[in-house]
Amino acid sequence: SQQGEEDPQALSIQEGENATMNCSYKTSINNLQWYRQNSGRGLVHLILIRSNEREKHSGRLRVTLDTSKKSSSLLITASRAADTASYFCATDSGVNDMRFGAGTRLTVKP
Amino acid sequence: EPEVTQTPSHQVTQMGQEVILRCVPISNHLYFYWYRQILGQKVEFLVSFYNNEISEKSEIFDDQFSVERPDGSNFTLKIRSTKLEDSAMYFCASSELGPPRDTEAFFGQGTRLTVV
Numbered sequence: 001s002q003q004g005e006e007d008p009q010a011l012s013i014q015e016g017e018n019a020t021m022n023c024s025y026k027t028s029i030n031n032l033q034w035y036r037q038n039s040g041r042g043l044v045h046l047i048l049i050r051s052n053e054r055e056k057h058s059g060r061l062r063v064t065l066d067t068s069k070k071s072s073s074l075l076i077t078a079s080r081a082a083d084t085a086s087y088f089c090a091t092d093s094g095v096n097d098m099r100f101g102a103g104t105r106l107t108v109k110p
Numbered sequence: 111e112p113e114v115t116q117t118p119s120h121q122v123t124q125m126g127q128e129v130i131l132r133c134v135p136i137s138n139h140l141y142f143y144w145y146r147q148i149l150g151q152k153v154e155f156l157v158s159f160y161n162n163e164i165s166e167k168s169e170i171f172d173d174q175f176s177v178e179r180p181d182g183s184n185f186t187l188k189i190r191s192t193k194l195e196d197s198a199m200y201f202c203a204s205s206e207l208g209p210p211r212d213t214e215a216f217f218g219q220g221t222r223l224t225v226v
Contacts, residue, residue, distance in 0.1 A: 033214055033215075035217075040199070040222075041219060041220070042201060042217045042218055042219040042220050043153065043201060043203075043217040044217070045214040045215070045216065045217075048213070048214050088153060090153075097143070097155045097158050097166045097168070098143075098155065098215060099155060100145075100152055100153035100154070100155075101152065102151070102152045103152070103153075
């Protein structure tokens with residue numbers, strides 16, 4: 001069964017604002033990854049956070065992981081119209097697959 | 111930058127026909143995956159493949175589906191007798207490492223399969 005669940009399902013903000021998306025999961029994980037998908041296109045890997053890490057940064061992206069709550073958040077700072085996309089978390093539980101959530105559809109208005 | 115390549119980008123097929131979706135993973139990667147995404151829905155895991163055999167498969171991956179690595183570069187997904195509900199975007203992915211994995215999986219741009 002699918003593992004990650006993102007919220008909100010949709011988020012609309014103005015350019016320059018920060019966007020926060022959350023992901024919850026059910027089983028223990030080795031790592032959690034965030035992906036971005038432009039409409040109808042492939043999945044682009046954004047960032048991987050291991051189960052023993054609590055926070056990770058990459059450019060304007062900040063990811064946190066709370067294994068006690070089985071949740072992660074993705075923060076995009078100073079958003080741009082080009083950040084408009086769907087964002088998915090995917091969990092790696094050590095078996096040879098990744099389980100994706102339903103995604104958050106982010107719209108950044110110019 | 112190396113990338114996963116999928117062909118065709120769009121395939122239209124009649125119900126009951128067989129289709130083969132093709133993928134060229136990144137050359138030094140050892141683990142390969144197929145996922146699908148029905149329009150507007152989640153990305154769903156289908157199957158993973160390592161060392162010329164299936165490692166994991168989901169409940170979606172029934173007897174109608176098969177995967178193959180026919181040569182050193184291609185990785186294919188075959189659907190034997192397509193159904194309308196097989197219409198989806200199919201993504202191939204590859205990763206250098208397997209579980210516990212500390213490197214990301216790289217995804218192709220997808221093949222949009224439309225069954226009519």
